[in-house]
Amino acid sequence: xxxxxxxxxxxxxxxxxxxxxxxxxxxxxxxxxxxxxxxxxxxxxxxxxxxxxxxxxxxxxxxxxxxxxxxxxxxxxxxxxxxx
Amino acid sequence: xxxxxxxxxxxxxxxxxxxxxxxxxxxxxxxxxxxxxxxxxxxxxxxxxxxxxxxxxxxxxxxxxxxxxxxxxxxxxxxxxxxx
DNA sequence: ATAAAATCGGTTGTAAACAATCGATTGAAT
DNA sequence: ATTCAATCGATTGTTTACAACCGATTTTAT
Numbered sequence: 001x002x003x004x005x006x007x008x009x010x011x012x013x014x015x016x017x018x019x020x021x022x023x024x025x026x027x028x029x030x031x032x033x034x035x036x037x038x039x040x041x042x043x044x045x046x047x048x049x050x051x052x053x054x055x056x057x058x059x060x061x062x063x064x065x066x067x068x069x070x071x072x073x074x075x076x077x078x079x080x081x082x083x084x
Numbered sequence: 085x086x087x088x089x090x091x092x093x094x095x096x097x098x099x100x101x102x103x104x105x106x107x108x109x110x111x112x113x114x115x116x117x118x119x120x121x122x123x124x125x126x127x128x129x130x131x132x133x134x135x136x137x138x139x140x141x142x143x144x145x146x147x148x149x150x151x152x153x154x155x156x157x158x159x160x161x162x163x164x165x166x167x168x
Numbered sequence: 169a170t171a172a173a174a175t176c177g178g179t180t181g182t183a184a185a186c187a188a189t190c191g192a193t194t195g196a197a198t
Numbered sequence: 199a200t201t202c203a204a205t206c207g208a209t210t211g212t213t214t215a216c217a218a219c220c221g222a223t224t225t226t227a228t
Contacts, residue, residue, distance in 0.1 A: 003179080006213065010142050032173065041217055046175070053215065054140050056185085058094050061164035072156040080145035087209080090183065116203065125187055130205070137185065140215080 012078045014051035016060075019074055021049045023067050037066035096162040098135035100144075103158055105133045107151050121150035 024034060035045040039062055047053040048063070055063075064071040108118060119129040123146055131137035132147070139147075148155040 003214085012142060012145055016141065030173075031175095041219090042174085043176095043218075044216065047215095050176090054142060056138050056140050056215070057100065057144055057159070057162075058096060058138060058164055059215085060141055061096055061159075061162060065164055071159045071162060075141070075145075075155045075159060078141075078145060078155060080142055080149055087184090114203075115205095125189095126204085127188075127206095128186065131185095134206090140185070143185085 009051055009054065010080060012080050013054050015078060016055075016074060017049045017051040020063060020067070023069060024049075027067070029067070034063070034066045038062040093135055093138065094164060096164050097138050099162060100139075100158060101133045101135040104147060104151070107153060108133075111151070113151070118147070118150045122146040 023029075024031060031045055031049075032042055035042040038045065038059075040059070044053065045063075048055050048059075060074060061071055064074050067074075107113075108115060115129055115133075116126055119126040122129065122143075124143070128137065129147075132139050132143075144158060145155055148158050151158075
């Protein structure tokens with residue numbers, strides 16, 4: 001059956017995806033290789049870049065490693081907009 | 085039925101838990117309040133502190149917000165030990 | 169123009185996060 | 199000594215991440 005997302009994707013997730021996208025572009029990397037280096041499926045990496053799917057901490061660390069950037073660079077100033 | 089974890093908890097997750105624990109202690113915060121401010125169940129916060137459960141990016145951001153620290157401070161120098 | 173990579177939208181099985189609850193124990197403060 | 203918070207282990211329903219695959223289309227490079 002159709003798998004529907006019930007919750008909104010947080011803005012920070014979108015922003016994180018954009019940063020990954022930008023770094024890939026700046027460093028002239030290939031998503032295919034980045035995915036491989038991070039131990040991810042290319043399609044899933046694409047989902048992170050598009051902000052369709054949220055990632056776990058360790059996934060972020062793997063991607064940072066594959067991009068050869070500090071994890072901090074990826075999450076720096078990411079704001080979480082949450083309703084308490 | 086028993087819910088058994090199939091994969092190993094990465095060391096970075098343990099380390100992240102320790103940092104959260106330390107900050108709570110240093111700042112004389114109450115886990116109860118931190119959990120509330122982060123919009124989490126106390127028991128789940130405990131799982132993160134113990135490193136029993138891995139968190140998503142946004143959860144980390146919420147916890148950083150509740151602890152009033154920069155997200156970068158939580159993940160700084162976290163190393164991921166992964167087998168490609 | 170053709171080949172390789174990227175992008176897209178969708179699907180599916182499985183593992184794990186998330187939320188919440190329970191009972192019991194331990195530690196600390198009044 | 200009693201109250202409150204912390205800690206622990208365990209459980210459960212629901213949602214989501216993860217991994218993988220597919221077919222189609224678009225972009226990029228040779």
